[in-house]
Amino acid sequence: MFNNFDFSVILPSLPYIWEGLMFSFRLTVTAMLGGIIIGTLLALARLSGGKTLGFAAKTYVDLMRSVPLLMMILWFFLLAPFFIKITPETSALITFTLFQAAFYSEIMRAGIQSIPRGQINASFAIGMTYWQTMGYVILPQAFRNMIPVLLTQTFILFQDTSLVYAIGATDLLKAADNTGKLYGRTVEMLIFVSLIYFVICFSLSMFVKYMNKRIAIIR
Numbered sequence: 050m051f052n053n054f055d056f057s058v059i060l061p062s063l064p065y066i067w068e069g070l071m072f073s074f075r076l077t078v079t080a081m082l083g084g085i086i087i088g089t090l091l092a093l094a095r096l097s098g099g100k101t102l103g104f105a106a107k108t109y110v111d112l113m114r115s116v117p118l119l120m121m122i123l124w125f126f127l128l129a130p131f132f133i134k135i136t137p138e139t140s141a142l143i144t145f146t147l148f149q150a151a152f153y154s155e156i157m158r159a160g161i162q163s164i165p166r167g168q169i170n171a172s173f174a175i176g177m178t179y180w181q182t183m184g185y186v187i188l189p190q191a192f193r194n195m196i197p198v199l200l201t202q203t204f205i206l207f208q209d210t211s212l213v214y215a216i217g218a219t220d221l222l223k224a225a226d227n228t229g230k231l232y233g234r235t236v237e238m239l240i241f242v243s244l245i246y247f248v249i250c251f252s253l254s255m256f257v258k259y260m261n262k263r264i265a266i267i268r
Contacts, residue, residue, distance in 0.1 A: 054234075054236070054237055055234055055237060056237050056241070058228070058229075058232040058237060059237065059238070059241050061232075062225075062228040062229075062232065062238060065224045065227065066221065066225060066228065066238075066241070066242065068219065069219050069221040069222070069223060069224025069225065070221045070224070072138065072218070072219060072221075073207065073210045073211075073220045073221045074207075075142075076141055076142060076145055076210050076213070077203065077206055077207045077210055079142050079145070080145035080146045080148075080206055081203045081206060083146035083149075083150070084145075084146055084148075084149030084150045084152070084153040084206075085153050087146070087147070087150035087153075088149070088152070088153030088154035088155075088156070089153070089154070091106045091109065091110060091151070091154035092154045092155075092157040092161060093161075093180075093183055094106035095107055095154075095158060096158065096161060096162075097179060098179075106154070109151065110151045110155065113148055113150070113151035113152075114151050114152065114155075118148055118212060119212050119215060121144055121148050122140075122141065122144050122145075122212055122213060122216060123216065125143065125144045126140045126141075137213070137216045137217045138213075138218045138219070140218070141216065141220075145206070145209075145210070149202075153199070153202065156195055156198050156199060156202060157191060157195065159195070159198075160191035160192065160194050160195035160198075161188070161191045163191065163194055164187050164190050164194075168186055168187065169182055169187065172186050196260055197257050197260045197261045200253065200260060204249075204250050204257070207249065207250065207253070208246065208250060221242055222242060224242075225238040225241065225242040226238070226239070
Protein backbone atom coordinates (compact mmCIF):
# COMPACT_ATOMS: atom_id res chain seq x y z
CA MET A 50 0.00 0.00 0.00
CA PHE A 51 2.80 2.40 0.90
CA ASN A 52 5.19 1.27 -1.84
CA ASN A 53 4.68 4.45 -3.84
CA PHE A 54 5.13 6.76 -0.85
CA ASP A 55 8.42 8.43 -0.03
CA PHE A 56 8.44 9.75 3.52
CA SER A 57 12.15 10.59 3.35
CA VAL A 58 11.11 14.10 2.25
CA ILE A 59 9.87 14.79 5.78
CA LEU A 60 13.35 15.24 7.26
CA PRO A 61 14.53 18.06 4.95
CA SER A 62 11.08 19.65 5.26
CA LEU A 63 11.16 19.92 9.06
CA PRO A 64 12.52 23.51 9.25
CA TYR A 65 9.63 24.73 7.07
CA ILE A 66 7.09 22.64 8.98
CA TRP A 67 8.45 24.01 12.26
CA GLU A 68 8.10 27.57 11.01
CA GLY A 69 4.49 26.92 10.00
CA LEU A 70 3.74 25.21 13.31
CA MET A 71 5.15 28.17 15.25
CA PHE A 72 2.88 30.55 13.36
CA SER A 73 -0.12 28.30 14.08
CA PHE A 74 0.81 28.34 17.77
CA ARG A 75 1.36 32.11 17.74
CA LEU A 76 -1.99 32.64 16.03
CA THR A 77 -3.72 30.36 18.55
CA VAL A 78 -2.18 31.99 21.62
CA THR A 79 -2.74 35.55 20.34
CA ALA A 80 -6.36 34.88 19.40
CA MET A 81 -6.94 33.08 22.70
CA LEU A 82 -5.54 35.84 24.93
CA GLY A 83 -7.01 38.68 22.89
CA GLY A 84 -10.30 36.84 22.53
CA ILE A 85 -10.61 36.18 26.26
CA ILE A 86 -9.81 39.81 27.14
CA ILE A 87 -12.19 41.31 24.57
CA GLY A 88 -14.75 38.57 25.20
CA THR A 89 -14.74 39.23 28.94
CA LEU A 90 -15.32 42.94 28.33
CA LEU A 91 -18.17 42.10 25.96
CA ALA A 92 -19.71 39.77 28.54
CA LEU A 93 -19.46 42.43 31.26
CA ALA A 94 -21.02 44.98 28.92
CA ARG A 95 -23.96 42.68 28.21
CA LEU A 96 -24.51 42.01 31.91
CA SER A 97 -23.98 45.60 33.07
CA GLY A 98 -27.59 46.61 32.59
CA GLY A 99 -26.70 49.52 30.30
CA LYS A 100 -29.02 49.42 27.30
CA THR A 101 -26.71 51.05 24.75
CA LEU A 102 -23.58 49.19 25.87
CA GLY A 103 -25.44 45.92 26.17
CA PHE A 104 -27.07 46.28 22.76
CA ALA A 105 -23.74 47.08 21.08
CA ALA A 106 -22.04 44.08 22.69
CA LYS A 107 -24.92 41.75 21.81
CA THR A 108 -24.96 42.96 18.20
CA TYR A 109 -21.22 42.35 17.87
CA VAL A 110 -21.45 38.84 19.32
CA ASP A 111 -24.47 37.86 17.24
CA LEU A 112 -22.88 39.20 14.05
CA MET A 113 -19.61 37.35 14.56
CA ARG A 114 -21.33 34.10 15.50
CA SER A 115 -23.58 34.29 12.43
CA VAL A 116 -20.79 34.50 9.83
CA PRO A 117 -18.52 31.55 8.92
CA LEU A 118 -14.93 32.10 10.02
CA LEU A 119 -13.58 31.46 6.51
CA MET A 120 -15.75 34.24 5.09
CA MET A 121 -14.60 36.61 7.84
CA ILE A 122 -10.96 35.78 7.07
CA LEU A 123 -11.46 36.48 3.37
CA TRP A 124 -13.50 39.64 3.90
CA PHE A 125 -10.96 41.22 6.23
CA PHE A 126 -8.00 40.22 4.07
CA LEU A 127 -9.59 41.61 0.90
CA LEU A 128 -11.01 44.82 2.41
CA ALA A 129 -8.21 45.81 4.81
CA PRO A 130 -5.74 46.79 2.02
CA PHE A 131 -8.10 49.64 1.04
CA PHE A 132 -7.28 51.27 4.38
CA ILE A 133 -3.92 49.89 5.56
CA LYS A 134 -1.04 47.85 4.23
CA ILE A 135 -1.28 44.43 5.83
CA THR A 136 0.32 41.00 5.48
CA PRO A 137 -1.67 37.74 5.40
CA GLU A 138 -0.22 36.77 8.78
CA THR A 139 -1.21 40.06 10.45
CA SER A 140 -4.64 39.89 8.84
CA ALA A 141 -5.11 36.39 10.26
CA LEU A 142 -4.06 37.49 13.76
CA ILE A 143 -6.54 40.37 13.82
CA THR A 144 -9.41 38.40 12.29
CA PHE A 145 -9.03 35.42 14.59
CA THR A 146 -8.83 37.61 17.69
CA LEU A 147 -11.95 39.59 16.83
CA PHE A 148 -13.87 36.50 15.74
CA GLN A 149 -12.96 34.36 18.74
CA ALA A 150 -13.85 37.20 21.13
CA ALA A 151 -17.53 36.55 20.36
CA PHE A 152 -17.26 32.89 21.36
CA TYR A 153 -15.19 33.55 24.47
CA SER A 154 -17.73 36.23 25.39
CA GLU A 155 -20.54 33.68 25.55
CA ILE A 156 -18.37 31.33 27.60
CA MET A 157 -17.51 34.06 30.08
CA ARG A 158 -21.11 35.26 30.26
CA ALA A 159 -22.19 31.75 31.19
CA GLY A 160 -19.40 31.56 33.77
CA ILE A 161 -20.39 34.87 35.35
CA GLN A 162 -24.06 33.85 35.49
CA SER A 163 -23.11 30.57 37.17
CA ILE A 164 -21.99 32.50 40.28
CA PRO A 165 -24.82 32.88 42.85
CA ARG A 166 -26.54 36.26 42.64
CA GLY A 167 -26.23 36.60 46.39
CA GLN A 168 -22.49 37.27 46.07
CA ILE A 169 -23.18 40.22 43.80
CA ASN A 170 -25.81 41.59 46.16
CA ALA A 171 -23.45 41.17 49.12
CA SER A 172 -20.71 43.06 47.27
CA PHE A 173 -23.09 45.91 46.48
CA ALA A 174 -24.19 45.93 50.12
CA ILE A 175 -20.65 46.67 51.33
CA GLY A 176 -20.25 49.52 48.86
CA MET A 177 -18.45 47.89 45.92
CA THR A 178 -19.24 49.12 42.41
CA TYR A 179 -20.32 46.83 39.56
CA TRP A 180 -16.84 46.74 38.05
CA GLN A 181 -15.16 46.15 41.43
CA THR A 182 -17.58 43.33 42.14
CA MET A 183 -16.82 41.70 38.83
CA GLY A 184 -13.05 42.19 39.08
CA TYR A 185 -12.53 41.09 42.68
CA VAL A 186 -15.39 38.67 43.40
CA ILE A 187 -17.12 37.24 40.33
CA LEU A 188 -14.53 36.94 37.55
CA PRO A 189 -11.92 34.94 39.54
CA GLN A 190 -14.57 32.32 40.30
CA ALA A 191 -16.00 32.42 36.76
CA PHE A 192 -12.57 31.88 35.21
CA ARG A 193 -11.97 28.87 37.44
CA ASN A 194 -15.32 27.35 36.52
CA MET A 195 -14.82 27.99 32.82
CA ILE A 196 -11.24 26.69 32.47
CA PRO A 197 -12.24 23.39 30.78
CA VAL A 198 -14.60 25.14 28.36
CA LEU A 199 -12.04 27.85 27.57
CA LEU A 200 -9.43 25.17 26.83
CA THR A 201 -11.88 23.27 24.63
CA GLN A 202 -12.55 26.42 22.63
CA THR A 203 -8.80 26.97 22.36
CA PHE A 204 -8.03 23.63 20.77
CA ILE A 205 -10.96 24.15 18.38
CA LEU A 206 -9.28 27.47 17.60
CA PHE A 207 -6.00 25.65 16.89
CA GLN A 208 -7.78 23.40 14.40
CA ASP A 209 -9.37 26.43 12.74
CA THR A 210 -5.97 28.04 12.14
CA SER A 211 -5.67 25.83 9.07
CA LEU A 212 -8.26 28.09 7.39
CA VAL A 213 -5.66 30.84 6.93
CA TYR A 214 -4.41 28.67 4.10
CA ALA A 215 -7.08 30.47 2.03
CA ILE A 216 -5.24 33.82 2.22
CA GLY A 217 -1.73 32.44 1.82
CA ALA A 218 -0.55 32.80 5.42
CA THR A 219 2.16 30.24 6.15
CA ASP A 220 0.63 28.15 8.91
CA LEU A 221 1.28 24.45 9.49
CA LEU A 222 -0.96 23.31 6.62
CA LYS A 223 0.39 25.88 4.16
CA ALA A 224 3.98 24.98 5.06
CA ALA A 225 3.23 21.31 4.41
CA ASP A 226 1.59 22.11 1.09
CA ASN A 227 4.51 24.31 0.00
CA THR A 228 7.16 21.73 0.86
CA GLY A 229 5.05 18.95 -0.62
CA LYS A 230 4.92 20.79 -3.94
CA LEU A 231 8.64 21.60 -3.70
CA TYR A 232 9.59 17.93 -3.38
CA GLY A 233 6.71 16.57 -5.42
CA ARG A 234 5.36 14.70 -2.37
CA THR A 235 2.25 16.60 -1.32
CA VAL A 236 0.34 13.54 -0.09
CA GLU A 237 3.16 12.45 2.21
CA MET A 238 3.45 15.92 3.71
CA LEU A 239 -0.30 16.18 4.27
CA ILE A 240 -0.29 12.80 6.02
CA PHE A 241 2.57 14.00 8.23
CA VAL A 242 0.87 17.24 9.29
CA SER A 243 -2.38 15.35 9.88
CA LEU A 244 -0.51 13.29 12.45
CA ILE A 245 0.86 16.49 14.01
CA TYR A 246 -2.66 17.94 14.28
CA PHE A 247 -3.92 14.69 15.78
CA VAL A 248 -1.18 14.44 18.41
CA ILE A 249 -1.58 18.07 19.50
CA CYS A 250 -5.39 18.03 19.59
CA PHE A 251 -5.56 14.63 21.30
CA SER A 252 -3.09 15.80 23.95
CA LEU A 253 -5.13 18.96 24.53
CA SER A 254 -8.36 16.96 24.82
CA MET A 255 -6.75 14.73 27.45
CA PHE A 256 -5.63 17.83 29.34
CA VAL A 257 -9.18 19.21 29.21
CA LYS A 258 -10.50 15.96 30.70
CA TYR A 259 -7.88 16.20 33.45
CA MET A 260 -8.88 19.80 34.20
CA ASN A 261 -12.54 18.79 34.31
CA LYS A 262 -11.73 16.30 37.03
CA ARG A 263 -9.64 18.84 38.94
CA ILE A 264 -12.42 21.45 38.83
CA ALA A 265 -14.93 18.81 39.98
CA ILE A 266 -12.73 17.97 42.99
CA ILE A 267 -12.40 21.66 43.94
CA ARG A 268 -16.16 22.05 43.79
